[in-house]
Amino acid sequence: MQAKMLAHTESVEKEILKLRREIEDLEQSVKIDPEISKLETQNNKLKYQISHLQQAIEKEKSKRMIAFPTFFSEKIGTVVSKLYPGVSAKIEVGPNNTKGKNGDYQCSCSFLIAKEMGKMGQKSNPKEIANNLSQNFENVSCLEKIEVTGPGFLNLYLKPNFVSSQIQDLLVNGIKPPPCKKLEKVFVDFSSPNIAKEMHVGHLRSTIIGDTVCRLLEFVGHDVHRVNHLGDWGTQFGMLIAHLQDQFPNFKTESPPIEDLQAFYKESKTRFDSDAEFKARAYKCVVALQGGHDQNIIEGWKLICDISLREFNKIYERLDIKLDPVGESFYQKKMEELVPELEAAGQLQLSDGCKLIFTEEEEVPMMIVKSDGGFTYDTSDLAAIKYRMVTNEADWGIYVVDSGQGLHFKLLFSAAKKIGLIKPEQKLSHVGFGVVLGEDRKKFKTRSGDTVKLKDLLDEGLQRADKKIREKEEIKKEKGGAGLLSEEEIISCRDAVTYGCIKFADLTCTRTNDYVFSFDKMLDDKGKTAVYLLYALTRIRSIARNAGKSREELLKHAQENPLNLEHEAELRLAKMLLRFAEVIEEITGTLQPHTLCNYLYEISTAFTYFYDNCYCIQKDRETGEIIKIHMDRLLLCEATARVMEKCFNLLGIKTVSRM
Numbered sequence: 001m002q003a004k005m006l007a008h009t010e011s012v013e014k015e016i017l018k019l020r021r022e023i024e025d026l027e028q029s030v031k032i033d034p035e036i037s038k039l040e041t042q043n044n045k046l047k048y049q050i051s052h053l054q055q056a057i058e059k060e061k062s063k064r065m066i067a068f069p070t071f072f073s074e075k076i077g078t079v080v081s082k083l084y085p086g087v088s089a090k091i092e093v094g095p096n097n098t099k100g101k102n103g104d105y106q107c108s109c110s111f112l113i114a115k116e117m118g119k120m121g122q123k124s125n126p127k128e129i130a131n132n133l134s135q136n137f138e139n140v141s142c143l144e145k146i147e148v149t150g151p152g153f154l155n156l157y158l159k160p161n162f163v164s165s166q167i168q169d170l171l172v173n174g175i176k177p178p179p180c181k182k183l184e185k186v187f188v189d190f191s192s193p194n195i196a197k198e199m200h201v202g203h204l205r206s207t208i209i210g211d212t213v214c215r216l217l218e219f220v221g222h223d224v225h226r227v228n229h230l231g232d233w234g235t236q237f238g239m240l241i242a243h244l245q246d247q248f249p250n251f252k253t254e255s256p257p258i259e260d261l262q263a264f265y266k267e268s269k270t271r272f273d274s275d276a277e278f279k280a281r282a283y284k285c286v287v288a289l290q291g292g293h294d295q296n297i298i299e300g301w302k303l304i305c306d307i308s309l310r311e312f313n314k315i316y317e318r319l320d321i322k323l324d325p326v327g328e329s330f331y332q333k334k335m336e337e338l339v340p341e342l343e344a345a346g347q348l349q350l351s352d353g354c355k356l357i358f359t360e361e362e363e364v365p366m367m368i369v370k371s372d373g374g375f376t377y378d379t380s381d382l383a384a385i386k387y388r389m390v391t392n393e394a395d396w397g398i399y400v401v402d403s404g405q406g407l408h409f410k411l412l413f414s415a416a417k418k419i420g421l422i423k424p425e426q427k428l429s430h431v432g433f434g435v436v437l438g439e440d441r442k443k444f445k446t447r448s449g450d451t452v453k454l455k456d457l458l459d460e461g462l463q464r465a466d467k468k469i470r471e472k473e474e475i476k477k478e479k480g481g482a483g484l485l486s487e488e489e490i491i492s493c494r495d496a497v498t499y500g501c502i503k504f505a506d507l508t509c510t511r512t513n514d515y516v517f518s519f520d521k522m523l524d525d526k527g528k529t530a531v532y533l534l535y536a537l538t539r540i541r542s543i544a545r546n547a548g549k550s551r552e553e554l555l556k557h558a559q560e561n562p563l564n565l566e567h568e569a570e571l572r573l574a575k576m577l578l579r580f581a582e583v584i585e586e587i588t589g590t591l592q593p594h595t596l597c598n599y600l601y602e603i604s605t606a607f608t609y610f611y612d613n614c615y616c617i618q619k620d621r622e623t624g625e626i627i628k629i630h631m632d633r634l635l636l637c638e639a640t641a642r643v644m645e646k647c648f649n650l651l652g653i654k655t656v657s658r659m
Helices: 002-029 034-062 068-083 109-119 126-135 160-173 201-220 236-247 261-274 276-291 295-318 328-344 377-391 403-418 454-478 487-507 530-546 551-560 568-578 580-590 594-613 631-650
Strands: 093-100 103-107 143-149 153-158 185-189 223-228 349-351 354-357 366-369 396-400 427-431 617-619 626-629
Touching: 068 093, 068 103, 068 109, 068 126, 068 153, 068 580, 109 126, 109 153, 126 143, 126 153, 153 160, 160 551, 160 568, 160 631, 185 201, 201 223, 201 396, 201 427, 201 454, 201 487, 201 580, 201 631, 236 261, 236 276, 236 295, 261 276, 261 295, 276 295, 295 454, 328 354, 328 366, 328 377, 366 377, 366 403, 377 396, 377 403, 403 427, 454 487, 487 530, 487 594, 530 594, 530 631, 551 631, 568 580, 568 594, 568 631, 580 594, 580 631, 594 631
Parallel strands: 185 223, 185 396, 396 427
Antiparallel strands: 093 103, 103 153, 143 153, 349 354, 354 366, 617 626
16 A cells, blocks of 8 residues: 555656646746836836826815815716616706705706606606605715705705814815816916006906916916016017117116106107108117117117016006016017918918918908018917917916907917817817996096006005095094004005905906996995905904904814804805805806805805804803803804905905904
8 A cells, every 4th residue: 555655656746847847848938028028017117106196186186175066966977877878968066045945955957867868758757857866876975865856856965064074174174176177287368568558447357357367277276377468569669769769879878767658658659650760760670679680779679678567567566466478579489480380381371462361160361471571469379379389288278358359369269270289178268358437337538538547546546445444443533442453454454455346346247247447336345345345354353353262272173173063054154165166166167256256245144144143252241251152153253264365365355354
């Protein structure tokens, strides 16, 4: 028996040895391509990078507030796809304006689904669909319940404890933007005054709206480039330089005392229109400037540009607006390069000596080269698009220019697409706006009929605000002098109110509409005005001061204690604050800032209701001593103030601690 086992063991060992040798022979015969090995290594690295990016994306998502309409639309869309495959109904969820009686958010997609199913020959009742959706809705931690009402509306209710936790997160971690599917590089073209001319009321809306658009996009996380497309090129610079040479021949060594460039421009224009010799010399200066070889001419041009920019920057500084100046001159060489490219590609058509671009969408062509060989605004705008969208690979180009230029931008965008400057995934937007009217509902002018200078407008606003604030301070004195502002506070308040009321009055109306400019209405402390809302914010801030609690103490309490909001008025205000993300998400799509102004006013209204129904501080009626401080309500006041301050910041309006 043992001999048989030994023989069997030796046989198995030989078999194992044989197999090992065969494996070794196979390994030696198979030569691994070093290129394959290299690709495998690169693949492993890419897998690691993908994993790392996915973690970063999840981390980034956690840094953003929930935009509930989009969040619920996606959730409902998933259920619809599962229950009704093949049905393509647009799922839209919106806030319910019944003050919580029929839920916090509502969706009416069941009607659209029923309609689509009818087209497919399947009859269905919207209410049955709504019930089916509610019963199959996945468990979402933020939802208390889903209710079907009426003929098929879905009403969604947020959990009170979830609302409390979100407000606490806002206090501890700050106000965060809504989710964004793709962060983009964006060029925003706005303000755009002309060199050697003063900024006037016509520049007001582009400057204010453009700044707010930038602030909103920057807050969301986009890479925003603020472009001030200055008018610093053209025939007028020939006459300005020629006039400069005559009036201040030593301008290179002695700085000329040109305080009023507008008057200087008028003087040169008068000479240009009446003096043939001066006119001829002015044309020579233009040719020399565009040639770029005459250093004296170039330095004269730079001097004029610098004087203008200093004046523009004074206005921008007062309005707290930042821009990167890029004049039309920047595109001169780029235009010279663009035209031959278009000719070589067969994109230009000759008509009466002019070179034009025709598009299928519009009957009117774009003039690229005039009959005298000169370029036009169309040429420089196309060159600018090429620089921004091709050279700099921007995802989005936004032009904040009055609606009167609508046709120009239709032509421009259409031509840019035709000649291949815009890829399908890139986009161009014209953010148009109406004009500023006087109280007579005609174009805003001075009494003499001149255009209102922006500097004069701001100065008048300061004077009016200063007068009104000091009158209120006198009333305080007559009543005992409680709460008087220091001189420094008066000046700070005056500036915030002046520039804030001008911005808010502009932004609060639908931008495509004309609006009536009225200081009396702007400075009114009642209704939807900056003055009323700034004052509402100072009142909210004063509640914590009256309780003797600093912002640091409130933050510490929020970090260490769970927030518990139970009263109906508390929850109504808290839910209004949580709408911040969806409001921002909406505006970054529509670029309509009035939505943010309306939301700011809705917050103040919700706060008034809360304050009228909920004591934050309880005092002894006889002694006035504080008996009890409701810390959760003080924290809700703090959250309200923070959201309001962020809204003001996005509108470009500075706040004050006391008014």
